Amino acid sequence: MHKTVFLVGLGLIGGSIALAIKKEYPDCKILGIDIDEEQADIAKLLTVIDDKVETIEMGASAADFIILATPVVQTLSLIDYLSKMELKQKVIVTDVGSTKQKIVEHAADKFGTDKIFIGGHPMAGSHKSGITAAKPHLFENAFYVLTPSNNTDPAAIDELKKLLKGTKANLIEMAPDEHDSITGVISHFPHVIAASLVHQAERFNHEYPMIKRMAAGGFRDITRIASSSPTMWRDILLHNKEELLHLFNDWQHEMDTIRALVEAEEAEKLHDYFIHAKTYRDGLPQRQKGAIPAFYDLYIDVPDYPGVISEITGYLAKEQISITNIRIIETREEIYGVLRVSFQNEEDRKEAKACIEKYSDYDTFFGD
Template identity: 60%
Template sequence: MKGRVFIIGLGLIGGSLALSIKNKHRDCIVMGYDINEEQTKLGKMLGVIDETISTIKSGAEKADLIIISAPVNETCKILFSLSNMNLKENVIISDAGSTKKEVVEAASILKDKGIPFIGGHPMAGSHKSGVSAAKPLLFENAFYLLTPQPHIDVSLIESLKTWLAGTNARFLTVSPEEHDYLTGVISHFPHIIAASLVHQAEKSSQSQQLIPRLAAGGFRDITRIASSSPQMWRDILMHNKDVLLTLLEDWRIEMERVKSLLQAANEKDIFSYFHDAKQFRDELPQKQKGAIHAFYDLFVDVPDYPGVISEITGYLADEQISITNISIRETREEINGVLVISFQTEEDRDRAMDCIKRQTNFDQTIGM
């Protein structure tokens, strides 16, 4: 497709959308704006965008497609500003936020002026942030939820999908309310639970000093999403408050159920509780991206000798395999420790497994 695309917000998501559009539509021009001017300049230098834009107005009035990749509060303000600009007649406006009801309500001001808005949420992310972390295939095989209002013509939705075809994402159309409930259940609420588990451990550590040391393994893994941006999760909770309050009440009832199982000491029912959970969890798709970005971890048993970690990372560097994080679990003299290496993609992890297997005799397992 030909035309001008304007990306407002050049972080990981906005930058990755820009790259996917540029790669698919070679004849289009991708313009970029970010409140942080350095991000905009970096985006141009890295080839993420074709043109830097100094004000939203100057970019929006030239655009055939506008994508807002900003926090929900800012998105609502931007939508109001756009409604007062002299936009092109056939422009399409979308966003990339993780909550939708309030954004779509804010976009109603565009409807009165005949400007189509189609809410969007590409459900993929990364451990990294900023435009320098942008990848054209960040959204490949991920779900991309669209939340058009009933008055939006189907042809406009198809046009947006064509613009976004380079994401290689799997598009689903849902209502804003359904979107917020779905993401509440499988993304927003789990982040609350992870944070609450960390708070509980922190309080317990005041009387049990061993807790931080013992929590360095599995506990740290199952609560890793609690390390996400506090500002982002504050905003998400505020904008999806009603859904999350309902889910918290459901959780209270579920915990009362567990409490009653323990009080009754019914071994059969307790077994069934964990068995049923295991069965449902094991049947979840393994190769499919979901609302929470996957963690591609590799656990390597390493002997305790000087330089073993740099040796392994050196092998990976030689084959240009990028890692996102690395940590060591309890290495003691004459006993194998565990090196935990995290990767951006499953492909990178598989390549790393093959590399380490060829270069060493160290045992490896993957995170589940």
């Protein structure tokens, strides 16, 4: 594919898309720019891009594809900027934002027929950020949602899918409003719930100081996503406002329902409530990449004694298995084992389980 791709934003997502395209199409010319010039310099040094450009105009005017790998607020501003520029006829512009309807509507309003906008959302990420964390397989087997408008030329959609072939993602199409409804339920609102649980714990911590220490187990795990970028989530919630307002009402109804069951001491109905939740949750796909990044944790049932961490890391080092985090769990209700080790992907986690069982008698659990 002898095309020129211009990437605006050279962080984890933009860099990984660039690497995936280059791996599939070595003849593609990839230009890049980032608000952080050092990121752009590193991207060029690591050959993530072929050349960095000094201005948006320089890259956009030469491009057959323009990928806006920026936060949603900046994406709207960039659409405004691009709409006033002379670009190649039928240039295809796409983005990577977590909300779609406002962005797609804004592009439809600003772009003429000579510019084609197709919304995009690669549903994958990492605990790391920046261009140095980029990898060509980041999106492999993840959902990559495309949200074309009703009048988008099918040939242009096919062209974009062809460009993204190297991501090895599951490319699917859906309407922008459908995307925002789905991600609102399974991603955006859960982030609100996680943050609210943390706020609640902090309030009670003044009365019960041990909360902070005892929350280091399951509570910390179920609220992990509350550690995501505050700026990003502020913008996402404001851009998906209508859907979230509906979900707030729905959640309030859910809480009123379960509160009434507790208040009335409806033992059988409470049991059924949790049975229904367990059944649905247990039927969800395991380890498939979705709206919220999966956590690849391995729990190891070891005695809590000095040196146990170095013992486990020694086993993993023998097999050259990399870890992202390791710690002793103090609060272990519903958790299998004293030690939790986190990995970058499912393959590493499986290899680590086999490795530890090979060198020791310790029991290991995925705990999904």
